[in-house]
Amino acid sequence: MTDSTAALREAGLDYEDVYRHVAATLDEDLAWGPDATTIATIGGEATGTAEIVSRQLGCLAGVPVAALALEIMGERDGVELETEVLLGDGSVVKPGDVVLRVTGPVRTLLTAERTALNYVSQLSGVATATHDWMVALQGTDAVVRDTRKTVPGLRVLQKYAVRCGGGQNHRMGLGDAALIKDNHIAATGSLTAAFTAIRETFPDLPVEVECDTLEQVKEAVSVGAELVLLDNMDPATAAEAVKIARPAGVRTEASGGIVLANAAAYGATGVDFIAVGALTHSTTVLDLGFDLV
Numbered sequence: 001m002t003d004s005t006a007a008l009r010e011a012g013l014d015y016e017d018v019y020r021h022v023a024a025t026l027d028e029d030l031a032w033g034p035d036a037t038t039i040a041t042i043g044g045e046a047t048g049t050a051e052i053v054s055r056q057l058g059c060l061a062g063v064p065v066a067a068l069a070l071e072i073m074g075e076r077d078g079v080e081l082e083t084e085v086l087l088g089d090g091s092v093v094k095p096g097d098v099v100l101r102v103t104g105p106v107r108t109l110l111t112a113e114r115t116a117l118n119y120v121s122q123l124s125g126v127a128t129a130t131h132d133w134m135v136a137l138q139g140t141d142a143v144v145r146d147t148r149k150t151v152p153g154l155r156v157l158q159k160y161a162v163r164c165g166g167g168q169n170h171r172m173g174l175g176d177a178a179l180i181k182d183n184h185i186a187a188t189g190s191l192t193a194a195f196t197a198i199r200e201t202f203p204d205l206p207v208e209v210e211c212d213t214l215e216q217v218k219e220a221v222s223v224g225a226e227l228v229l230l231d232n233m234d235p236a237t238a239a240e241a242v243k244i245a246r247p248a249g250v251r252t253e254a255s256g257g258i259v260l261a262n263a264a265a266y267g268a269t270g271v272d273f274i275a276v277g278a279l280t281h282s283t284t285v286l287d288l289g290f291d292l293v
Contacts, residue, residue: 003064003067003083003085004064004065004067004068004071004083005068007063007064007067007085007088007089008064008065008068011064011089011160012160013156013157013160014156017156018065018068018157019068019072021153021157022065022068022069022072022115022119023072025069025115025118025119026069026072026073026076026112026115029114029115030111034111035107035110035111038106038107038110038111039107042106042107042110044105044107045105046105046106046107047103047104047105047106048103048104048106048109048292048293049101049102049103049292049293050101050102050103050109050113050290050291050292050293051098051099051100051101051102051290051291051293052066052098052099052100052101052116052117052120052288052289052290053096053097053098053099053288053289053290053291054093054094054095054096054097054099054286054287054288055095055287055288055289056094056095056286056287057092057093057094057095058092058093058124058125058127058128058131058286058287059090059091059092059093059124059127059128059130059131059164059165059286060087060088060089060090060091060092060093060099060120060124060127060164060286061089061090061120061123061124061126061127061160061161061164061165062089062119062120062122062123062124062157062161063085063087063088063089063099063100063120064085064088064089065119065120065123065157066100066116066117066119066120067083067085067100067102067116069112069115069116069119070083070102070104070108070109070112070116071083072112073108073111073112073115074104074108074112077105077107077108077111079104079105079108080104081102081103081104081108081109082102082103082104083100083101083102083103084100084101084102085099085100086098086099086100086101087099087100089127089164090127090164090165092131099120099288100120106292109292113290116290117288117289117290119157120286120288121285121286121287121288122151122154122158122285123157123158123160123161123164124161124285124286124288125283125284125285125286126158126161126162126165126279126280126283127161127162127164127165127286128165128283128286129165129278129279129283129284130144130146130161130162130164130165130166130167130279131165131166132260133165133167133260133263133274133276133279134165134166134167136260136263136264136267137263137264137267137274139264139267140264140267140268141267141270141272142254142266142267142271142272142273142274143167143168143272143273143274144162144166144167144168144263144273144274144275144276144279145162145167145168145169145170145253145273145274145275145276146158146159146162146167146168146169146170146275146276146277146279146280147170147255147275147276147277147279147280147281148170148171148173148174149277149280149281150280150281151280151281155172155173155280156172158279158280159172159280162279162280167279168273170273170275176205177205177206177207177208178198178202178205178206178207178208179207179208179209179210179229180194180195180198180207180208180209180210180225181210182210182212191209191216191219191220191223192219192223195207195209195220195223195224195225196223199224206226206227207224207225207226207227208225208226208227208228208229208253209225209227209228209229210228210229210231211228211229211230211231211241212231212232212233214237214240214241214244217230217241217244217245218244220250221244221245221248221250225250226250226251227250227251227252227253227272228241228245228250228251228252228253229253229254229255229275230252230253230254230255230271231255231256232255232256232257233254233256234257235262235265235266235268235269238252238254238266238269238271239269239270242269242270242271246270251272251273252270252271252272252273253271253272253273253274253275254266254269254271254273254274254275255274255275255276258274258276
């Protein structure tokens, strides 16, 4: 078992699924032919060492995925690479920090370079954004959570990156929890009708209700929702919603119109969670380089 295999499994990721995803991404890069530039400029016998190095301050995620990309390329080339992870997922890095070191045929290293960087840079961007939110929420009991607004095909890995940054995951998909939104209420006629229909069909499924008003919060609490999503409420209104929900043991999550600058104000309302779709749908990648040494 390689180090990346053990690291991925320890992280709670399905190794076989990640392997297939990374292999398909390598195939995508080589779909128009082999790495022409590398083949033309690098001799087949040349060996070397490369390092993934941080160019900026951030939080890491996806280091074992990057290592796996290199290892798969090595398998395809019939060579065994020597990889060493110096800073693992969840580590805070600064410019110049060496994250991973790999030794092997230079052709193999350079062919896998971009795929490896794409994974670790994208996922570290998610982890870094999440970490920034958790710093902004220090002094409150609120925790930042992700949403289903993920890059297609990267949901499991992006949500893993959120955990690396100190956040928590909302539901993974449509089947592990129910979330009643305005369209469900419109289709069934009322919040209570939508909640009752879910309870009758999926009696053991957690149910969260999106609420736009305090009256909806009262209704959601009265029917037995486990969590209410406070949609686009200002901090003062959110604080009132918490006062309604908390005595009944109902958790609260604020969403909409929340940015880092006002995160502490929302955290101070007493909400349990703050939902941030931008963690995954529009996060800037962490600047990491791949340097031959």
